Amino acid sequence: MFQAVSKPAIIEVAVPCPLRRSFDYLLTGKETHAPQPGQRVLVPFGNRRLVAVIIALKTQSEHQKLKPIIELLDAETPSLSAQQLALGQWAAQYYHHPIGDCLQQMLPVNLRKPGPAEARPSPDDCWQLCADWQSKEAPANRAKQQLALLDAFVQAPQHRLNREQLTELGFKRPLLNELIKRDLVEAVASVGITNTAETPPTLNAEQSHVVDAVTAKLGQFSRFLLEGITGSGKTEVYLRLIHAALQQGKQALVLVPEIGLTPQTLERFERRFPAQVASLHSGMSDNERLKNWLAVRQGDTPILLGTRSAILADLPKLGLIIVDEEHDPSYKQQDGWRYSARDIAVKRAADNHCPVVLGSATPSLDSLFNVERGRYALLQLRQRAGDAKPPAIQLLDIRRQNLHEGLSTPLLENIGQTVAKGQQALIFLNRRGFAPTLQCHGCGWIAQCGNCDARLTVHYRRQTLKCHHCDATAAMPYQCPDCGDDHWLFEGPGTERLEMLLQQQFPNTPVYRIDRDTMNRQGDVENRVEEIRRGGAGIIIGTQMLAKGHHFPNVTLVGIVDMDAGLFSADFRVVERSAQLLVQVAGRAGRAELAGRVLIQTHCPEHPALQTLLKQDYRRFAQQQLAERQRLQQPPASYCAVLRSDAVRLQRAEEFLQQLASALRPHAKGIQMMGPLPAPMTRRAGRFRCSLILQTPNRAKLHQLLSLATQAGDRIKKSSDLRWSIDVDPIELF
DNA sequence: AGCACGCCGACT
DNA sequence: GTCGGCGTGCTC
Numbered sequence: 001m002f003q004a005v006s007k008p009a010i011i012e013v014a015v016p017c018p019l020r021r022s023f024d025y026l027l028t029g030k031e032t033h034a035p036q037p038g039q040r041v042l043v044p045f046g047n048r049r050l051v052a053v054i055i056a057l058k059t060q061s062e063h064q065k066l067k068p069i070i071e072l073l074d075a076e077t078p079s080l081s082a083q084q085l086a087l088g089q090w091a092a093q094y095y096h097h098p099i100g101d102c103l104q105q106m107l108p109v110n111l112r113k114p115g116p117a118e119a120r121p122s123p124d125d126c127w128q129l130c131a132d133w134q135s136k137e138a139p140a141n142r143a144k145q146q147l148a149l150l151d152a153f154v155q156a157p158q159h160r161l162n163r164e165q166l167t168e169l170g171f172k173r174p175l176l177n178e179l180i181k182r183d184l185v186e187a188v189a190s191v192g193i194t195n196t197a198e199t200p201p202t203l204n205a206e207q208s209h210v211v212d213a214v215t216a217k218l219g220q221f222s223r224f225l226l227e228g229i230t231g232s233g234k235t236e237v238y239l240r241l242i243h244a245a246l247q248q249g250k251q252a253l254v255l256v257p258e259i260g261l262t263p264q265t266l267e268r269f270e271r272r273f274p275a276q277v278a279s280l281h282s283g284m285s286d287n288e289r290l291k292n293w294l295a296v297r298q299g300d301t302p303i304l305l306g307t308r309s310a311i312l313a314d315l316p317k318l319g320l321i322i323v324d325e326e327h328d329p330s331y332k333q334q335d336g337w338r339y340s341a342r343d344i345a346v347k348r349a350a351d352n353h354c355p356v357v358l359g360s361a362t363p364s365l366d367s368l369f370n371v372e373r374g375r376y377a378l379l380q381l382r383q384r385a386g387d388a389k390p391p392a393i394q395l396l397d398i399r400r401q402n403l404h405e406g407l408s409t410p411l412l413e414n415i416g417q418t419v420a421k422g423q424q425a426l427i428f429l430n431r432r433g434f435a436p437t438l439q440c441h442g443c444g445w446i447a448q449c450g451n452c453d454a455r456l457t458v459h460y461r462r463q464t465l466k467c468h469h470c471d472a473t474a475a476m477p478y479q480c481p482d483c484g485d486d487h488w489l490f491e492g493p494g495t496e497r498l499e500m501l502l503q504q505q506f507p508n509t510p511v512y513r514i515d516r517d518t519m520n521r522q523g524d525v526e527n528r529v530e531e532i533r534r535g536g537a538g539i540i541i542g543t544q545m546l547a548k549g550h551h552f553p554n555v556t557l558v559g560i561v562d563m564d565a566g567l568f569s570a571d572f573r574v575v576e577r578s579a580q581l582l583v584q585v586a587g588r589a590g591r592a593e594l595a596g597r598v599l600i601q602t603h604c605p606e607h608p609a610l611q612t613l614l615k616q617d618y619r620r621f622a623q624q625q626l627a628e629r630q631r632l633q634q635p636p637a638s639y640c641a642v643l644r645s646d647a648v649r650l651q652r653a654e655e656f657l658q659q660l661a662s663a664l665r666p667h668a669k670g671i672q673m674m675g676p677l678p679a680p681m682t683r684r685a686g687r688f689r690c691s692l693i694l695q696t697p698n699r700a701k702l703h704q705l706l707s708l709a710t711q712a713g714d715r716i717k718k719s720s721d722l723r724w725s726i727d728v729d730p731i732e733l734f
Numbered sequence: 735a736g737c738a739c740g741c742c743g744a745c746t
Numbered sequence: 747g748t749c750g751g752c753g754t755g756c757t758c
Contacts, residue, residue, distance in 0.1 A: 015757085017735055023758040046737065046757045063758050720753060
């Protein structure tokens, strides 16, 4: 017999290395199952063994001496589905990032090392008969499978079976779900979660309209921006949409910002959809992540709720994507493969012919621009639940004012009046620690970080100096190292200092501080928020940790200590970000019977952006900003990428980008090139950083140039300590 | 990214 | 005479 000539004996793989190309290997012919794209494979690479991903099968190779693979790691089912593989390949091109690294990041950590694609069974993978199962309606006689499974539970010791045993007995998850639905069986480890779905509340007219509009588009690609003010019931809309998708037999993917995935959020979803929600977030073990990742892929779980990287998971029946707080910067990965989960969500919706809903109270300018261009349909929720009124915003001009640790007299008086009424005040300051600067009163010496162009922050209680840009920590000195004087000046306010001041001023009022220094462990914030909600008069001090998600019904006064830092910056996105932060912080306050007030301390009350925000009009602010961006041809009115470099010596970093810029310039017609410029805080963690900014209205041209940049960048001779990277659609310019 | 190979300084 | 510094080049 002839050997079939087309039998693929060679595989093309992506290896987890920063190399922008693939490698070919020989199959041994002794594989126990058929190789398929997406499967993991152990290969010899140099003198190492690496877990690579098959991207194609071939019959021949350009390369002469191929090595044979060591073994196929996936039995049958590839770790990455065809759709994921295609997504990874698309993303590698779009973000100009090495394919091997992209595919590696799409795999759960446990699958990045050799071993089978299985999760260890864990205790919460156990189910038992409900105590009152006999009083419940049994499955119909013709539901033979269900009866068999029920019988297996009755026979089992303690009436319990775990996942492993169920698999052994040949029972599949959907069948188990049937028994769970009938209240015959429940998960063992789940404490305090009822297994009956709660009854959804009634929707108001606005909510119904939104639900109808999106539901009508299930099954086709459609993009929505859902602009819903704080407290307008966005989450309820999401739950209804998910329900509609599930009814059509589809799966739903919900993305939330990094710190938005609190136990409360998860519980809210689980109450509505018992045993149907899997989650992926940073607080879980690698094994748990793998377990949920697999559950969603196998279709056992129809809902995936997760943070940024959840957009990379496989949902074979994906029918709806929701991105909550779509403006949140945590959707953009800030190192390595700098992808935007929000943007990939839109791409996946297109691939899956399904709707994507981007929700926010303060939509990003990118999304508003897409509404303007008619790409996204705009849906709005303007009504606050219970008719709560938006808070009144007022500026406090603090020029030449006496400040007490950063607080003006009027703000202090207002805090006093608020707590006297038994209400709560929330003071927002985006600077943790006691004081941002330590200065010697004798000679003017200032404590600087040895590794960064930054001052050290004083942490009073711990008597330490910390750098907030690297991990440098030092003991608070007794004497000035320059002149020996021991009189110190603590300059500027920090949250720790405000806490001490306010506790002193209001000794009978509880003062709560919420920042990275006081909230160490998972769940600390939730516990503290719960305590505040139950409490009466009180003062809450916090950084941007406060701005997201949590609502404080007893807060009637919000004070913004320092607005000015967010108004002026070389980076045009800083103003957008601080406006969003302001609106979000303001949204923490007030309810129907207690209208809230927001007081903003500033040295520049005439600033146009502030004046617009003052009128409660985020949308008008956004329109003004958009007009400005269009005038200056800045994103989203143009496309942008940043090439960055860093090295131990500034000259090395600069030189590299200069050479890269020269190599690109002849091909950069119609593309604005700015730089290379040292970043505003050039030295950080002992390295100097530079940026070269590219901007053009022509996306195709930008990507052509970036392709050239990857080639040129690899060719240019570099000192060994030089690192460089490409950031497509950056959210920070430097 | 790793890891080896390679050519120049201070140690047994 | 070697141990080891990190420059540079490759990985199917």
